Amino acid sequence: MASLYPFIGACNQELRWEKSAYTKPKSSRVAVLAATSYATNGLKETIIRGIKLFGLEISGKRVLLKPNLVEFDPNGVINTHPAVIEAAIDAFKTLGAREVIVAEGPGHRRDNEYLLSASGLYDVVKDHRVTYVDLNTDEVRLIQLKSSFTSLKQLYLPETLFNADLLVSMPKLKTHHWAGVTLSMKNMFGVVPGAIYGWPKNALHWAGIVGSIVDINSSLPLPRFAIVDGIVGMEGDGPLQGQRKNSGVLVLGDDLVAVDATAARLMTIEPRQVKYLELAEEFLGNLERSNIEQIGEDVERFRQDFKVIEKFSNLKKIVG
Amino acid sequence: MLDEAIKVLKRSQNSDGGWGAISGKQSNTESTALVLLALRSLDDSVQKPATEKAEQWLRNSQNSDGSWPYGAGAKAASWSTALAIIALHDSSIDVERLVRSGNWILAQAGSKPGILTKLILALSFQKKAVHLNDDLIGWSWTPESFSWVEPTSYCLLALKKMKSWLSATTVKERVEQAELMIYDRMCEGGGWNYGNAAVYGDPLWPYPDITALALIALQDHRERNQNQVSLEVLEKTAETTNSGLALGWSSICLSLYDRDISELRKRLDQRFARTKFLGETKPIALSILAAGEGWRLFRV
Secondary structure, three states: OOOHHHHHHHHHOOOOEOHHHOOOOOOEEEEEEEOOOOOOOOHHHHHHHHHHHOOOOOOOOEEEEEEOOOOOOOOOOOOOOHHHHHHHHHHHHHOOOOEEEEEEOOOOOOOHHHHHHHHOHHHHHHHOOOEEEEOOOOOEEEEEOOEOOOOOOEEEEEHHHHOOOEEEEEOEEEEEOOOEEEOOOHHHHHHOOHHHHOOOOHHHHHHOHHHHHHHHHHHOOOOEEEEEEEEEEEEOOOOOOOEEEEEEEEEEEOOHHHHHHHHHHHOOOOHHHOHHHHHHHOOOOOOOHHHEEEEEOOHHHHOOOOOOOHHHHHHHOOOO | OHHHHHHHHHHOOOOOOOOOOEOOOOOEHHHHHHHHHHHHHOOOHHHHHHHHHHHHHHHHHOOOOOOOEOEOOOOEOHHHHHHHHHHHOOOOOOHHHHHHHHHHHHHOOOEOOOHHHHHHHHHHOOOOOOOOOOOOOOOOOOOOOEOOHHHHHHHHHHHHHOHHHOOHHHHHHHHHHHHHHHHHOOOOOOOOOOOOOEEOOEEOOOOHHHHHHHHHHOHHHOOOHHHHHHHHHHHHHHOOOOOHHHHHHHHHHHHHOOOOOHHHHHHHHHHHHHHHHHHEHHHHHHHHHHHOOHHHHHOO
């Protein structure tokens, strides 16, 4: 039954957004960087190199890292690997960040201590003396949504977002059984506070997953950047029960639509078939290959054929 | 651990009388209700000023219709209302105020897909993602969404505690259906997670905290096979559980089912020494409840 929610949401969508609030770039840049292993000492340098490619001004900024930490399975590859988060902490500190915060509102579990300890993130934040914020129970502020692809109109967001200068979405490269793929835009479900919207952020499912992804991303109150952990990804019945897929890559960029479109191509998934990307392309960012300048490695070198569940077989109809 | 945990909580009480999710954060109903229970379980007159202020915060934050929001500015929620009822049930609060709350909870219900939605699903020929009986209604986290195990467990517990004050017929009807809903969502082999036993045929695993909460809510059916199987799962899971939240709820639950929790108490001590439960109010409160006779406050 839950599989119907995205479909219903999609049926109900009206294409609306505050035109004055967005200036979609004519073209975007996305960096695909080789990273073969989590054990590699060079991860930090790779991320620094990626950030520098975009000319981000980090000095003096409060940087909020938002990994994907939704659940833990000792045999699975559900979460953004702690080595990537650690490397990002190091990288942003090296580049002069005033403060680096790690924040997540896990979608399934309420047990932060368990999730952090089991995933290995506890030791990372402790060793680096970094604050971890549970966005699920953070203080909240009610905002007006700037687009209306759902009937939500308003959204409670954690106060921590309003106190940061840069939000870095750090998803895992995964397929997703409701949304098709879960990348830097879907990862933003985790900023929505569970204490208000429940677990597994069910109010957003009822509002329509596709529309919710677009509405959240269109209305976040701070600049964004993305670092996708594609060193080991997940195919099949993601985001929890799929199989590992070694991809050996990090994807970085400041246009999250373009980052996700590129990451989808790495999975041999047609981004235009991913509903939320198709909608987001209209006003948030670039999807077409011709509008995305690829920097770093050649996508073709890292392209893998990620399996998808049957209902998303259309994602494999590659257009270009 | 107990003394230090109490000190931490006393230090982190906000000037308005409530507690936030962690020290220094805005007061919320969940944290305040659980700390109130924890401090009351100590049966110590020294705690009285703190508990009186906490009760006052809860009274002040109750909506006129009897409900409680999670925190300031949020909409009323059945689960936070249920936790406030559980915390205030044995206090000096006017019964009439709690009756209003109980009736408010009875008026809430998790949503279910309408006929049109079911029809579209049937016509889409999609493989069914989840196999659960969506006609069984419990309580949702937030209005107009699906019923889930944790909010339903809180509401069941609250209603069972105050059933003599409410319409017997309505309570019986809602409680019976909600219990069926929880049993329907049980994981293969026992125990519960947030509320789906499997997705696309792949079984999902039980969580110790949610399994404990469901068993606490279903404590008056302890002889049922599902309870017994899930109790075994909880005991087995508890052997490797390592978090204040999971150990706390597991200890309270296993005490209610007359199990020995001395080992879990030791592990709570060790865990608190290592992580301080990340400074989170809720597991600290639960550890206090687990350390003594606090589990009795969850008896129905």
